[in-house]
Amino acid sequence: MPGRMPAKSAPAPDPTPLQLVCAALLAAGRPLRLGxxxxxxxxxxxxxxxVIHDLQRRLPxxxxxxxxxxxxxxLYVPPELGPRLAPVLAPPALPPLSHAxxxxxxxxxxxxxxxxxEIEAMRGGSASTLVTLQERELVKAVGRSDVVGHPILYGTTQKFLLEFGxxxxxxxxxLEGNDFSELLRG
Structure with missing residues (x-):
């Protein structure tokens, strides 16, 4: 019968470090630090x-x-396998981020x-997309500025690092001399 648990038998041998690392990376759902x-x-x-390098050699x-x-x-699925797995993956991908x-x-x-x-001054326009970036957990409030009015300070998140690899x-x-022109309106 599929999915049925086998009857209890002798205890399994202790897992190897390779098995523990692989299982932990699969089960954690987040990056695990070396420590x-x-x-x-x-x-x-x-x-x-x-052990991780050995695992990297075996995983492909x-x-x-x-x-x-x-x-x-x-652990991740190499991008070249993505199209073949699309029928079983969920949820559907979010639409790409707008240029703004x-x-x-x-x-x-x-x-x-x-x-x-500061964002609006650098862009020369609205920063209304901060809401979208916060909803996608790419940007978060990280504190308040010491200037008058104590505006919210924004920074990137761990998810930003994950999404951009x-x-x-x-x-x-x-950036060449902190020149944002290559990033903005381009």
Missing amino acids: ELAGLTGLNEDAALR ELGLAAELVAGGWR ALEVLAVVAYRQPVTRA LASLEELPP
């Missing part, structure tokens, strides 16, 4: 990293991959923490 994986396996961080055979993103390791939303997101990413007024903000492409 977490080391603690889980009982290995030091160097040995845990060797299973249609998976592992990457370092947002400060931790995660991408402009606001770029300003926040490069200048954070930043106020709405960045391990940290240091991986953002450099």
Whole structure:
């Protein structure tokens, strides 16, 4: 009978570090830091990293991959398999961000923490797409400015790093002399 649990038998042998790391990355639903994986396996961080590299070598055979993103390791499905999996994936993808939303997101990413007024001054227009970016959990309020009125300061989120495949903000492409013109209205 499919889905039926087998009768209890002798206890299973202890899982290997490779099995623990793979299972943890699959089950966690978030990137796991190297220290977490080391603690889980009982290995030091160097040995845990060797286990991750071994896993990375083995995963393509299973249609998976592992990457370092947002400060931790995660499993993912390589993009080339996406079209074949579309019938079983849910929910449907959100519509792409508008040009205006991408402009606001770029300003926040490069200048954070930043106020709405600063974003509007840099763009030369409204920052109304902040609401959309917050709904998609790409931008969040990170505090308040010390200037008159104490406006909200905005910054990017862990989900921003995940969505753009960045391990940290240091991986953002450099801007020539802080010139946003290549990002804005382009």
